[in-house]
Amino acid sequence: MRKIIAYPLSCIYxxxxxxALLVFHPIQWFCFNVFGYNAHKKSVDALQFCLMRCVNLLGSRHSFYNAYPLDNSQPVIIVANHQSMSDIPPLMWxxxxxxxxxxxxxxxxxxxxxxxxxxxxxxxxxIDRKNARQSIVAIRKFGEYIESTNRAAVIFPEGTRSRDGKPKPFHTKGLETLIKxxxxxxxxxVTINNSWKNLxxxxxxxxxxxxxxxTAHKPVQKSDFETQELMLEHIEKTIKNSIKL
Known part of the structure; x- marks a missing residue:
């Protein structure tokens, strides 16, 4: 019965x-080309809100847990497991x-x-995942941009989404480059749960x-650990230990 109901709801979704994607495309273009970055950013935020509401049409909902809010006076690296494209709008919002x-x-x-x-x-x-050299150079330039603007970089170390919620091994080269x-x-x-169930x-x-x-866990910094390896291990364990299968 649940799957039968899913057919009409999926069509509506x-x-x-x-x-939403078609309407916001020209809005983004207009905001970016006429008013610049800040206006474009607001249009993108509005799009993420609308995309989250689309998920509500499936009878699904989002919850965000963050006991450690930060100000925006320094750059941020958000490291998360990856379960579906439904991960993206909530993280951005x-x-x-x-x-x-x-x-x-x-x-x-x-x-x-x-x-x-x-x-x-x-x-x-x-990045071109088949070209390691290009990827590292691109991520380096990206990291310099995030550092200079105090913005946030999101990276999914698994590299690809988990189709059943079970975490994949973390590939930390990209994350190490960002940290550098x-x-x-x-x-x-950040631990994401249940978005894989949308698929x-x-x-x-x-x-x-x-x-x-x-779930946004307690923020860490490189200076909190004796070695970078210990920090990467801590991040991976923190994320994976909160995944519910």
Missing amino acids: YLFFGL YFRKHHVKFVSKKELGKGIASVSYNLRHGGSVL YIPSAVIIP RYGKFPLGIGNHLTF
Whole structure:
């Protein structure tokens, strides 16, 4: 019965999700080209709010838990597990005062209304996962940008999403590069739960009635640990120990 109900709700979701992307694409273009970065940022924030409301059409909801709020006076690195594309809007919305930017695969930089435009023009970095040299150089420049602007970089060390919620091994080379080139950053480990359930049946129908949770753990800095290896181990354990299967 649950899967049967998911069919019409998925149709409604995709209708409004697609409309949101199509409507906000020209809005982003106009804000960016006429008014500049700050106006574009506000349009992107509004888009994330709308995309989260689209998930509500599936009978699902979001909760964000953060007992350690930060000001935006220093750069931030947000490190999270990755379960679905539904991870993105809540991270951008809940951390919006930090001006969230992403390390993303280059394939997302074209062909997706609103999303591709923001990745290309909003300050994020697109990397070629098959070209390690290009990736490291791009992430280095990205890190320097985050350091100089006191903004936030999001990275998913698993590299790709988990299809069943079970965490994949962390590949920390990209994170290490960010830490190197954002030396004053506060690092926030974030655990995402249940967003994979939106794709439990595949892309159609979508999963319904899920509670997506985002838990921001205690921030850490490199100076808190004797070695960087201990810090990376702590971050991975903190994130994975809170994943609920």
